[in-house]
Amino acid sequence: MRFSDCLGHDRPLTIIKAHLENNRFSGSYIFSGPEGIGKRMVAKIAAQELNCTGQTDKPCGLCDSCRKIEKSEHPDLHIIEHGEAQIKIEDIRGILRQASFRPYEGRVKVFIIDNAHALNSEAANSLLKVLEEPPKDVLIILITHKPQNIIKTVLSRCKLIKFCPLIRARLETVLIKNYALDKATAHFLAFYAEGRLGLALRLKDTPLLKEKNKIFDSFILSGKPLDRDLMGQNKEQLRVSLNILASWFRDIYLLKCGASGQEAIHLDRHSDLLKLIPRFSFKQLDEIMATLSESSLYLERNINSKLILHNLGAQLWKA
Ligand SMILES: [Zn+2]
Incomplete structure (x- = not known):
């Protein structure tokens, strides 16, 4: 996967690419927007870009690092996901511990906290420590479709990037061109998923x-x-x-x-x-x-x- 595969998220991708080009894509981010829209996919592609060992056109999608991140098997990629269940302090302690080490294989350790609105207050407060002073080779991405449920002190320490659904007809075209779906399937998925690329991709199989x-x-x-x-x-x-x-x-x-x-x-x-x-x-x-x-x-x-x-x-x- 590459950023060019995430058609339709032009605005968030422009911001992320600008930060990457200026070596400013570090610290803490919140990716906010409706469920199933492709936020996590973009977060993983950003992790690939930061750690890609290919020579040109990063992320190459082919090097060892890109492949491991795609499969969520890279030792410097940590994803916390418990569905809508609470994220507890033990999870955050794990992040704090890992963040204190240097990357094992890559250049940047990436922590993705999915459904970050499910952080309980103890966990959120504990996370503040690393959000305040993230080590320079650490990137933390909080993903949420309910930013209103995240405590303000956490929100204020993260750079907010908003994601919106695609126009349905546009998603239909993306599904046909990039995912080789037939017109009937692409149309149904694009409209049923209400323009949410991530959800359409989950439903396609x-x-x-x-x-x-x-x-x-x-x-x-x-x-x-x-x-x-x-x-x-x-x-x-x-x-x-x-x-x-x-x-x-x-x-x-x-x-x-x-x-x-x-x-x-x-x-x-x-x-x-x-x-x-x-x-x-x-x-x-x-x-x-x-x-x-x-x-x-x-x-x-x-x-x-x-x-x-x-x-x-x-x-x-x-x-
Ligand atoms: Zn690569």
Whole structure:
């Protein structure tokens, strides 16, 4: 991977490249922006650039150092990631200890703290020490989609770089050109991921494309009750299924309003979607969307999923 692969993040990349060229890309940074947008990918490419042993065109992506960083196996790259679970003081002690040593193989030790908003207060306060006076061969990158949850003393010691989603049509082009995806897959991923490159790349190797059409064929086209097939799903799978259902109804709504097929997430099923337009009134679509959104909320609150699906099914097939 190279910076040129991260098309669309022009503004953050311009800042990072300028800092790199002036040897100012050091100390502490916060990469902030929506989840799944490619912040961590950019952080890793920056780590490659700083430690690349290639002769030209850094990061070369081919040298030993670049390859190890790509696979997160470089001894001078440390990534802390616990999903949304708390980052505790033990994690930060590990950083403080590692930061006090010189790099093992590379020029700069890079610490990436993913979901930095999950730092608990003890950990955040402990991190301040290294943020205040980072050793010159240490780079710390905090990644977050909830900067408001990070304590001010940490925020104020880091250089903030903001990331924004790509325009969806642009992401579709990036996925076709840089990742050799076919048009239908690229369009779906770009629109479903709402322009977030990182999320689109994560989804591209999942069975989502097949699943989303299965949900459409089973429940929307054929009108089969929801609960029988979705009952066996765990909370995470059900969350995905509800999101997919919402994306279908969003498309029906948009097309009913006269939007072009290019605006639809499910462009690959445009003609099937058009057939459904007369079946639902705007009022019904509003109610279905509201029920779907309520169902997601109930799911988060651990309300019985059988009950959720039963209510949702009744709402959908009333139409
Ligand atoms: Zn390299």
